[in-house]
Amino acid sequence: MPDTTSDPLTFRCPSCGGLNRVPAARLDQAPRCGRCQTALDLSAHPQEVNDDALERLVRASPVPVLVDFWAPWCGPCKAVAPHLTALAKERAGSLLIVKVNTDQHQRIAGAMQVQAIPTLMLYKGGALAKRQAGALMGPQLRAFVDA
Structure with a gap:
């Protein structure tokens, strides 16, 4: 530890x-x-990012970055949101959690081949470590980040 x-x-x-x-x-x-x-x-609340900010953040971050691709009309996305906020508070400073609204940022969602929402992508050292299409909550979300 x-x-x-x-x-x-x-x-x-x-x-x-x-x-x-x-x-x-x-x-x-x-x-x-x-x-x-x-x-x-x-407070470590997940922050909204745009296309350019996401690319810079993933490339430059010394800590892992968890990206939530979501949309405001998506029920499962709304269900995942409080779990992401809780995880962001727990891991403040050692994990960055950002959100990309796929309705507003279609270019990056297409470039990242997001075909379902929510989609979570975990970046470590500037590279995609893993991705998950579909909702993860509580212990499943922590296991996704920690594994």
Whole structure:
């Protein structure tokens, strides 16, 4: 088990999308983005991203990135959302969870060959580690990320 008191955690800036590594011991000091100086969102809620931001994030992130391809009208997508939020809070700084609305970002959904929603894709070290079409919740979602 890593020593979380010294391991830096990674947070995505809600303003410029930059990745920021913050030592766990400094989380109570209201850290700001190193690029644009915006206060970092430490709540770790899954953030919406567009095509360009997703590609940059996956390529540059020092921690795994879980991407949720979803649509607002999708019932299973709505059912998965609170589980993703809970996982994001549990793994804040050691796992980034982002969401891509397939209705708004059809180009990236097509390029990633998303044929069903929800589709989850886990990236590690800039490469696709695994993907899952269909809803995963609770323990299944954690097992998907951890395996």
